[in-house]
Amino acid sequence: MMKRTTATLTLLISIFLVSCGGSGDSDSDASGETSNAPAQEESSGELSAFEQEHGIGPVTEPLNIGDGVDSALAEQGQSIFEMKCTACHEMENRLVGPPLGDVTERRSNEFIMNFILNPAGMTQDHPVGKELLAEYMTPMPFQNVSEEEARAILEYFRLVASN
Numbered sequence: 001m002m003k004r005t006t007a008t009l010t011l012l013i014s015i016f017l018v019s020c021g022g023s024g025d026s027d028s029d030a031s032g033e034t035s036n037a038p039a040q041e042e043s044s045g046e047l048s049a050f051e052q053e054h055g056i057g058p059v060t061e062p063l064n065i066g067d068g069v070d071s072a073l074a075e076q077g078q079s080i081f082e083m084k085c086t087a088c089h090e091m092e093n094r095l096v097g098p099p100l101g102d103v104t105e106r107r108s109n110e111f112i113m114n115f116i117l118n119p120a121g122m123t124q125d126h127p128v129g130k131e132l133l134a135e136y137m138t139p140m141p142f143q144n145v146s147e148e149e150a151r152a153i154l155e156y157f158r159l160v161a162s163n
Contacts, residue, residue: 047126055129056121057114058147065109069159077149077156084143085153091160096138104161109154115140116150 050060081089091101103112107128115122115129119140122129133139145153 051126054108054110055114055118056126057118059110059113059117063109063113065155069162070155071159073152073155074159075156077152077154078159080145080149081153081156084145088138088140097136097140098132100157101160104154104157109158112154112157113147113150116143116145116153117147118142 047056054062085100088096089098089100092099107115111128119129119142123133123139124130
């Protein structure tokens with residue numbers, strides 16, 4: 001009976017870990033670890049003022065998205081969020097990762113997109129990313145989202161914050 005319980009628990013943990021790991025396409029680095037994230041330039045250790053405020057990643061200049069929420073884009077973002085993010089995040093409660101219902105009040109739009117698009121770089125090289133990793137003890141996996149999908153997720157966060 002104990003062997004069956006252990007095997008079942010191992011299987012459930014494996015399924016959970018795979019569900020947070022993206023599509024399975026990955027590249028190995030020199031250490032043998034795999035990463036689904038796009039390659040980022042090596043950090044010199046010094047972050048620019050923009051990177052300090054808005055994170056490290058492909059969003060390198062301010063977004064011009066206006067004040068109003070695009071409901072169609074937010075609906076698309078909700079669908080992506082529900083498919084790729086709900087194993088670790090809820091809007092109001094802490095799970096594996098932080099609650100995200102008020103993330104647009106705590107972080108800039110650019111920061112949010114950079115964290116979605118470059119979670120490994122953010123947790124390795126950005127002070128806030130390092131703090132989040134230390135608090136939650138689990139790195140956010142890259143979920144193979146495009147910039148357009150990250151923008152839709154951001155719009156969903158903006159909709160949630162406006163309600």
